[in-house]
Amino acid sequence: RLLIIDFGSQVTQLIARRLRELNVYCEIHPYQKVTEESLKEFDPRAIIFSGGPDSVMREGSPRPPKAAYELGVPILGICYGQQVMMHDLGGRVEAGEHATAEFGRAYVTPTKDHTDLLNGWFMDATGKEQVWMSHGDHVAEIAPGFEVYGTSPGAPFAITADTERRFYAVQFHPEVHHTPNGATLYENFIKLAGFSGDWTMGAYREEMIAKIREQVGDKKVICALSGGVDSSVTGILLHEAIGDQLTCVFVDHGLLRLGEAEQVVNMFRENYNLNLIHADESDLFLGALEGVSDPEVKRKTIGKLFIDVFQKYADQIEGAEFLAQGTLYPDVIESVSFSGGPSVTIKSHHNVGGLPEKMGLKLVEPLRELFKDEVRALGHELGLPASFIGRHPFPGPGLAIRCPGEITREKLDILRKADAVYIDQIRKHGLYDEIWQAFAAILPMRTVGVMGDGRTYDYALALRAVTSVDGMTADYYPFTHEFLSETSTRIINEVKGVNRVFYDCTSKPPGTIELE
Ligand code: XMP
Known part of the structure; x- marks a missing residue:
């Protein structure tokens, strides 16, 4: 099993997630709780030092126990974790000045032949890897035994390794989405640590x-x-x-x-x-x-x-x-x-x-x-x-926020039936899993229509369907005209009280997903 020593980064859990995706068992332990004894007891096959907000130059800033370096297991240091490692092993870290702080997207270029860790990196035509940086301080001098394998404009020691001791340290965050090939780096790390990847x-x-x-x-x-x-x-x-x-x-x-x-x-x-x-x-x-x-x-x-x-x-x-x-x-x-x-x-x-x-x-x-x-x-x-x-998300306040204006039992009843027809249509057309969330809302108005030979004065419905990753932003789903007209016809025929159907083609932002 793998031990992640958490120095307080906002994205430490993402490291764990990447490892779980690779079927490796890991535990995150806050640095305060990691002692020489607890390390021996845990008996990790590899260790990762997470990032963190502190500065290694500050007296009393977080550190791993020295024993971590003596276990003979591979260690990967990330961001603050890299700085800690360099500092502990005889290198030097400098406070960030404006010119060397890096936040956001950066590109690392290789400076040396690949180590095990980098196997499969820098393989595209540009010979650069996009990575995500977020650091004020940076390593100014690497520790004895280490070599530089990659560099970025703000981090001359973006990728460093002592392949003999199997200590690897990177300034960027390979666990985040904005380091597109970051998973490869973790994969290489766990391979060289000898994990079989059979955890489930x-x-x-x-x-x-x-x-x-x-x-x-x-x-x-x-x-x-x-x-x-x-x-x-x-x-x-x-x-x-x-x-x-x-x-x-x-x-x-x-x-x-x-x-x-x-x-x-x-x-x-x-x-x-x-x-x-x-x-x-x-x-x-x-x-x-x-x-x-x-x-x-x-x-x-x-x-x-x-x-x-x-x-x-x-x-x-x-x-x-x-x-x-x-x-x-x-x-x-x-x-x-x-x-x-x-x-x-x-x-x-x-x-x-x-x-x-x-x-x-x-x-x-x-x-x-x-x-x-x-x-x-x-x-x-x-x-x-x-x-x-696989159910679409459903909000805590339920249909209340899909019924703008005053809520009545009659409106709720109409809404329930119409929503069921709409979802049935989506399932029948095999679209349910493609859509992040879909629902009907009943609008606070009645409109005039004609059915048979008579006049109707009934409720209007809005249909909503969006694609999204996390609900924070969303695009409306591009149904075909055939789907929309078939669904509108079905709802009006099957649900008494509705004579008009709108499709909401607003994305988020500016709209929210729910109507209220
Ligand atoms: P909005 O409407 O804010 O919705 O774009 C984003 C996502 O959150 C859901 N939602 C809620 N979920 N309680 C919840 O549990 C709520 O009060 C609530 N309001 C909105 C909404 O369904 C969508 O998935």
């Missing part, structure tokens, strides 16, 4: 289960299950780990899609035999939303009620000490905030944040290290049906 998601599942058992002991846990992938995987994983010590609460706010509540509840009860409370509180939510048309008021009303309701049910579970949440790694980084600056609130997103403090519960967050696609892979491993794993 199945093994991860077992580790998670063991960790949950260790954390929870014989205490009780509650979990808010929404039917989305993250909370479903969290629930099932916990159920596997602690069985009946877990109770899940599915808060049904009456703003779910057609048949959704039953599908979710049945799936969990039948397939997993999970303790599940179906909290049907639609009257409460719809009552509170009566007459509300302001989007933010809607969101806040739902968010607050959700917490109240969840708490009410949780209070019935005697002795619950933990709250399980499907927090993913991107949620963790976002909440740490890269820039440090406050950003404008576009929409108050609904989640259960704030719950644990209020309820005095401790958190169990088994997915905290994972990315969405890894959660899907884990869900697959846990036997979640593919139709569940």
